[in-house]
Amino acid sequence: MYTTSTAFLEALQEAGVSYIFANLGSDHPAIIESLAHAKKENKKVPQLITCPHEFVAMSAAHGYAQLTGKPQVVMVHVECGTQNIGGGIHNAFKGRVPVLVFAGASPYTQENELTGSRNEFIHWIQDVFDQRGIMRGYSKYDNEIRTGKNVKQLVFRALQFAKSEPKGPVYLMGPREAMEEETEKVTLDPKLWEPISPAAIPPQEIRSLVDDLVKAKNPLIVTSYLGRNPEAVGELEKLCNRLAIPVLESVPHTMNFPTDNPMHIGYQWNVPNQNELLAEADFVLVLDSDVPWIPTKNKASDDATIYYIDVDPIKEEMPLWYIPSKRFFKADSQIALQQIYQYLGKKKIVNDAVEARWNRIKAVHDRQKEERRLLEEPSEDVITPEFLTACVREVIDEDTIVLNEGISSYQAICTHIGPKKPGTMHGSGSGSLGWNGGAAIGAKLANPDKTVVSLTGDGSYLFSNPSVVHWMAKRYDTPFLTVIYNNSGWKSPKLSTLGVHPNGIANEINHFGVDFDPPADLAKIAEAAGGAYAQTIKNPAELRDALNYGMNLVKEGRTVVLDVHIPHV
Incomplete structure (x- = not known):
């Protein structure tokens, strides 16, 4: 039938x-x-x-x-x-x-x-x-x-x-x-059911955008997911190199800009600090971002000229959302960047000003690089998220696919992995925890010749249904490395509480209801369910050897879970 x-x-x-x-x-x-x-x-x-x-x-x-x-x-x-x-x-x-x-x-x-x-x-x-x-x-x-x-x-x-x-x-x-x-x-002919064509900026609007960009003394680009289209990354880099425009990644869930480019000025997450370059910017181009900044903590100057380019520039599914901008363009960022660069050819650029800005931004980039290096220094007593991420960086190559669901360690992971190649780092793009495990299986099925590494908090690891994940990984031959940033609890709700009630009773008596004591043997879940290699690491001196051994096992076809204990929540 x-x-x-x-x-x-x-x-x-x-x-x-x-x-x-x-x-x-x-x-x-x-x-x-x-x-x-x-x-x-x-x-x-x-x-x-x-x-x-x-x-x-x-x-x-x-x-x-x-x-x-x-x-x-x-x-x-x-x-x-x-x-x-x-x-x-x-x-x-x-x-x-x-x-x-x-x-x-x-x-x-x-x-x-x-x-x-x-x-x-x-x-x-x-x-x-x-x-x-x-x-x-x-x-x-x-x-x-x-x-x-x-x-x-x-x-x-x-x-x-x-x-x-x-x-x-x-x-x-x-x-x-x-x-x-x-x-x-x-x-049926599938060719007759193709998705709609990507949109561009109306040609008559390009002139005003580029005019404002060229006359700006302190331009800045903010993005979160431009790298969903890997080809757009190259277009962004070309524009930034031409005009010496720094790029800030806000809550990124893809690799958006090479971190070794001198115009990369880092990442921002939930930290309650004003970004100096964002505050100084007189022109901000937001490309593919839902939350380019959090106004109660960190925002652009009221005097800055803001342009917004996104496939959904007014966030139609977000009831409360507004960032006043001179223009909102519903456009594909790769096409928009090509349009901007093409129109630049008609403009007279003051190269001395561009060179001076390049040198100034490069100095910021180099300072941040040194600050990162200092944070990565090992300690005899504890494994910090920064040191852990630096050690992970040492065992991966430029083609390794890194999945980031570190949550309270999210910014540390982005910053200290420092991805340089489009398509090599991904987050879920949203807020329901546990994505990391299934996503690693999907990523491995999509790229069987590449190594997949999942970096996750202990809370998001538990949310992922690890017994199911690792049973599937064994059955469908999708080995990957999981590194658990185990702080023995949910640190993010604690930080949220302190953000609203810094001198509250919860802080006074240290009662947040977020710890996982007594701790579970998280790595053993994967071992029992899917025959994964499991190891718990508490000593900083053991970390590098464990990562190297685990990575070799993954490349040989066995899933590995390393439960790494970082400072307690």
Whole structure:
């Protein structure tokens, strides 16, 4: 039989989907049957990856799409499985990562009127009024498959939404009867369902932007995720080298600018300090950033001229957001940078002023480099996040894919890894913790020839469902190195409390409710679930040897978890 499920799987294959990260249930018999039929007939369909937890499935699809730009499929069980991806769908939606989520739905007949009719008690329990509503605030598009006659059109349309900027997750659901329906084969041309073309700055607006940029004495560029498109990094570097424009990375979740370029002036996170170059800037160009600064702690001058370029420059899904700017452009940053550079050719540039600014910014860059080096000095007693990250940097190469979910160590990881090559560092792009584990599996599936390193806090490690992650890593041969920045608790809520109540009772009696004492043996979880090599490191003198040994094991094909104890929360 050629069913809706058969057509659905065909559509995914034709659309270029490689993997289905699945947590199967009673709503998927037709899918399971179609997958088995494809296997028996040696018919090519996306590979099924069994995921014993939906959040890990979502994070794996996220990681794969993040590195390749190609959306993968997450398959979950009715409304229960849909709700279980909650944190993961938040990450993909806020991080603008394309993923297609498919869920079954309880049968809509109960007396065997159609194939797939209700035959288990759970079909009544899992029947809800608005299953799609669960996803509506976190997906670009949602729909229900009601027949096999247009299932391919629905899949192609959903993926067209997912891949169009701003990218993001989409949701389809299909009841058992619809997915079991016998139907006829439909052939579509995927080339007719491409995402929308990237946008540019209106040509008449380029002149005013470049005029303001050229006359500025202290221009600055702020970015957070320009490097989602690796080719945009080169365009940014070309512009900054030409005009000596410093680049500040604010809460970056990709590698956006080479840290060895003299115009790179560091990273900012939640620290309560005013960035001097941001305060001095008379012109600020924000490229691809949701939070370029936090006004209560650190912001641009009220006199600065600000331009905003982003695929979503007014943050349509953020109820409270405003940064007054002279212009907001909904444009692709790579194209916008090309437009700016091309127009620069028509302008007279005072090279002496550019050279003077270059030398001044380079001095800042060099000073920061020396400050970083001093922070990386080892201690006899404790392993600091800065020293730990520097030791990790020593064992990776320029092509290693580094995933950062260090949270309270996030800025230290960015700063002391110091990525130089586009596509080599990634964060989740949002705030639901635990992304690191599944994302490492997705990253390794997307880049089997590269080394994947996950740097995570102990809290975000526990959130990742590590038993599921490491079982999957073993089964699907996706070895990676995890380094846990273990401060024995959630430091971030403590810092948040101190930020509002620095002299409060919680600080006075040191009661924040965030410690993990007595500590769990975190590395052993991975060893038990997936046969990973596990080691706990508390002595700074043991760290380098442990990292070197662990990295060699990963390159030989074994997953490794190093639980490194840093100062207590």
